[in-house]
Amino acid sequence: MAKQRGAAKEKPARRRDKRGGVTGGRRKPCQHCRDKVEQVDYKDVAMLRKFISEKGKIRSRRITGACRRHQNQIARAVKRARELALLPYVNEGASEGPSGRRERER
Secondary structure (H helix, E strand, C coil): CCCCCCCCCCCCCCHHHHHCCCCCCCCCCCHHHHCCCCCCCCCCHHHHHCCECCCCCECCHHHHCCCHHHHHHHHHHHHHHHHCCCCCCCCCCCCECCCCCECCCC
16 A cells, blocks of 8 residues: 555644643733823833843843834833933842852952
């Protein structure tokens, strides 16, 4: 008997099906879109701090839940606020090295 091509093989699961996380379904809408915010303001430091990690890095869209348009505006606003010294570039106690130990001052 000859081998049947492709008929007996199962299709590989799609990447989306493999995830299977707890949060399967639709993403939450962007907070700024929901509040109908047209432009993110660089002077609203309290709001911008929500989008910055403890180390001072700008959090990604996947973490913040912002849409592409507002994430770009947030990044631009954070950079502008840093330039005007409204936000720090790095955390104050960030003198630790990658191993977790404090580095020597030279």
